[in-house]
Amino acid sequence: MHHDSAGVTAVTGIDWKALGYLTSIVSVFLLGAIAWPTPDEPPWHLPVLLAGMATSIVGMGCRYKAHLDQQRELKRTEAKADGQR
Numbered sequence: 001m002h003h004d005s006a007g008v009t010a011v012t013g014i015d016w017k018a019l020g021y022l023t024s025i026v027s028v029f030l031l032g033a034i035a036w037p038t039p040d041e042p043p044w045h046l047p048v049l050l051a052g053m054a055t056s057i058v059g060m061g062c063r064y065k066a067h068l069d070q071q072r073e074l075k076r077t078e079a080k081a082d083g084q085r
Contacts, residue, residue, distance in 0.1 A: 017067050021060045028056050 032053045037045035 018064060021064045024060055025057050028053050 032049060035049055037049065
């Protein structure tokens with residue numbers, strides 16, 4: 001039986017998207033460390049900084065989850081297509 005190799009191939013190895021999101025999360029902490037308010041700054045700066053850092057990290061997590069969901073759907077679709085051949 002001949003299998004068609006023109007379909008989507010599974011990529012193994014480094015998950016570059018995950019690595020990119022992890023790098024972005026590290027950058028959030030580094031930038032937050034530089035922006036950390038000093039005692040003479042208004043008291044509202046710290047909660048706003050922390051909220052900004054948290055929402056950025058949560059956003060990256062949501063995008064990565066969407067990526068994983070999309071990869072799972074692609075695998076399901078490929079498996080279904082292979083089963084119909």
